[in-house]
Amino acid sequence: LEARVGIFKGVQGETEINPRISTELTIASRDDSQVIHLPTQLEGFVGINTLSSELALSPQQACLVLRHIWHRGEASDTRRESHSEFSSSVLISAKLEHIAEASIISTLSAVYLLQDKCQSVSHAQSLAEQAWRMR
Numbered sequence: 001l002e003a004r005v006g007i008f009k010g011v012q013g014e015t016e017i018n019p020r021i022s023t024e025l026t027i028a029s030r031d032d033s034q035v036i037h038l039p040t041q042l043e044g045f046v047g048i049n050t051l052s053s054e055l056a057l058s059p060q061q062a063c064l065v066l067r068h069i070w071h072r073g074e075a076s077d078t079r080r081e082s083h084s085e086f087s088s089s090v091l092i093s094a095k096l097e098h099i100a101e102a103s104i105i106s107t108l109s110a111v112y113l114l115q116d117k118c119q120s121v122s123h124a125q126s127l128a129e130q131a132w133r134m135r
Contacts, residue, residue, distance in 0.1 A: 002029050002030065003029065003030070004027055004028070004029045004114055004115075004116065005027070005028045005029075006025055006026070006027055006110060006113075006114040007025070007026040007027075007028065008023050008024065008025045008026070008038075008110065009023070009024050010022075010023050010024075011023075017038065017103070017106045017107045017110050018103070018106075019040070019041035019042045019099070019102035019103050019105070019106045020040065020041075020042045021040055022037055022038060022039050022040050023037070023038040023106070023110070024036075024037055024038075025037070025038055025110055025113065025114075027113065027114055036113055036121060037121070038106060038109060038110060038121060039121065041102040041105065041106050042098070042099065042102050065096065066100075069096070069097055069100045069101070070135070072097070101132065104128070104132055105125060105128040105129055105132055106128075108124075108127075108128035108131060108132070109121065109124040109125045109127075109128045110124075112124040112127050112128060
């Protein structure tokens with residue numbers, strides 16, 4: 001098994017794979033390196049800056065949001081009552097779900113490329129979307 005390292009940088013130097021912007025992913029191995037550009041997943045997504053600047057979650061609230069996104073509201077959330085200060089509209093925010101899904105797919109695409117499971121970004125994204133649907 002050949003070791004491969006992924007180095008990524010967003011347009012403004014972010015050390016994250018952010019679906020709002022394209023990301024340059026350099027995959028390096030002992031003998032080779034290649035640069036791959038992961039495209040923007042949320043082109044023209046309106047309101048994301050407002051949403052992210054207003055979204056200040058405690059660790060418990062973040063867990064509730066992530067659980068909701070994972071289950072898409074299918075599982076009953078018995079702890080919701082204990083967090084009455086946490087707006088339930090955040091739990092059902094379509095924008096938040098869209099951002100989270102795009103983040104997961106973008107990051108998983110990078111992982112598939114790094115693991116050499118596919119040779120193209122479009123194939124990596126397709127595999128990531130399939131993995132998300134089948135979770």
